[in-house]
Structure formats: C-alpha cells, structure tokens
Amino acid sequence: MKAEDYLSFVDAWEGRATIRTRPRRIVENDEKLIYPLSRQPLVLSETFTRECAHLRDLALVQSLYKFINDVVIFETEIVDKTARSIAKDNFAIRFPFACRYDAMTVVVDEDYHALVAMDFMQQTIALTGVQPISLPEEIELSRAIPAALALAPDHLRSAVELICVAIAENTVTNDVAAFAKDDTVKQSVKGLMADHLLDEGRHSGFWSRLVRIYWHAAPQQDKEVIAQILPVFIAQYLTNDIQKSFDFVLIDSLPVAEPIKQALREETQAMCFPINRHHPLVGNIMRFFTASSMLDSPCVQHALADYLPAGGLQ
Secondary structure, three states, X not given: OOHHHOOOOHHHHHHHOHHHHOOOOOOOOOOOEOOOHHXXXXXXXXXXXXXXXXXXXXXXXXXXHHHHHHHHHHHHHHHHHHHHHHHOOOXXXXXXXXXXXXXXXXXXXXXXXXXXXHHHHHHHHHHHOOOOOOOOOOOHHHHHHHXXXXXXXXXXXXXXXXXXXXHHHHHHHHHHHHHHOOOOEOHHHHHHHHHHHHHHHHHHHHHHHHHHHHHHHOOHHHHHHHHHHHHXXXXXXXXXXXXXXXXXXXXXXXXXXXXXXHHHHHHHHOOOOOOOOOOOOHHHHHHHHHHOOHHHOHHHHHHOOXXXXXXXXX
C-alpha cells in the first residue's frame, strides 16, 4: 500500500465515534458480575473456590480496577504518544495529511476511553465502597516497547515504535471483543467494552494501514533488522509478570488466614501461558502481521517461526 492510496475514515469517525454517539455508562446495582470470571483465574482456583468463595466479588472488583488502570496507561501513555506525534507531523516517518488527521482522531478517542474508564472506576468505588489496592504503575508494553527500541538502530526506532503500537492495538481489539460478548457481566460493563470495541476496530485498521505504507517502502535491509527485533518484543509483551505481581498484592489484601494466602500464591504461581504459538493472544498478533503485509516477507516468517502454526503458512 502506497501513502497516496490512503483514504481517511473521517466520515466514519464523525458518524460512529463513541465520543460523538454514546451515552454515559452507569454501573448497575444488580446481581451480575462486574468482571468476567474467565479473566481472573485466581477466583476459579481450587483453594479460592473452597476457602474464599464469599470473597469472589471483592476480587473481581479489584481486578476491574486493575483492568481500568491498564486501559488508562495504554491509551494515554503509549497509543496517545505515538498517534499524537504522527498527527503533529513530528514522527520520523512522514505520513500524508489524511493519515495525520486520522491519527488525531485516535488521540481524541483514546483519551476519551481513558476518561470513561476513570469515570466507571469512580462509579464502582461509590457503589461498592471498595477502594483500590495498590495498582501497577506500568503495563507489559511499558517494558516491551523500550526493550524493542533498545535493539533498533537510531534510524529504525520510529519504525519499531510504530509496529509495536500497531501490534498492541490489533491485539487489544480482539481481546476487548471477547470481553464485550460475556453475558455474565453487568450490561454497563458490556456496553463500556462494546463502545471501546467500536473505536478500536477502526484503530486497528488504521495502524495496520500505516504499517503497510511503511513496509511497502522500507529497504530490505531494514526489514531484516526489524524482523529480528520482533520476537524480543513479543516475548516481553506476552509475559504475565505484572499480572502475577498484582495477584499477589490482591491475595495479601484478602481477609483470610496466612496458610490460605500461601496456597493461593502457589496456585497463582502455576498459572501462566507458555509464550509460543499456543498462547491465546498469538493468533491476534499473527493476524496483524498478515493484515499489515509484514508476514509476506520471508525474513519475518523466519523470525516468527516459533509463533506460526505448526504446519507453517498455508
């Protein structure tokens, strides 16, 4: 895809962006879950089910707070930074005005998502009376992007940043989609996720197209250097170290005896997905590499061989 072939989605944004079209989401005082059980395996563990079932909702509220905290960090510190740089034409890779205009709509959307998330968190605190425990000050991307940039020569740092953000935006879109379909959670939470998804679907396509534009014009030597950095980024991005640390803080906050806490810690320690082709988010990441045309390059196929389907590309 060439830069001159890019078409802005300005009409779609004006007609469908959640900041333009969606009402405020008000958290309901009903019996439905405030956070999906499937997204917090701790509450499904043997010890928790046996010893702490009465604390399930408390654990889910704290897990929602952590999720909201992650959203705010992701939107305001990571996506906003790159999108704003592109929009203001301060990015090392130059894009035409149509791309830069769309990048500014991404800035507006992401900051609005953060605002809505903060509002929902305050509503939940008011409804439940549960104050957040200590929340992480960073997310996996806070470590993964700098790790990738550290491996890039100066002239490729912006390209690597662009690709890392694009991977994350495409991954979160599919993750939010699964969240929005969960019928066990409150309607306001589902609505919050559905609103987010409506914007993120547009964003994921935006980032994929920008990477296609860059990749189309990139010299082969640069592609080969970037390809070698991708596995480092993915391995850092897919770790669960921050989530595990949060779960330990959550366990420590539970009003139960120390032997129960220790059993919960041991079960949590054992909960992790291997970082390979079977990790649940790898499929989303590979779809991005296909959509962005990066996976058409043999150097990328070779670098990502451990993440590709066992039979290779069909």
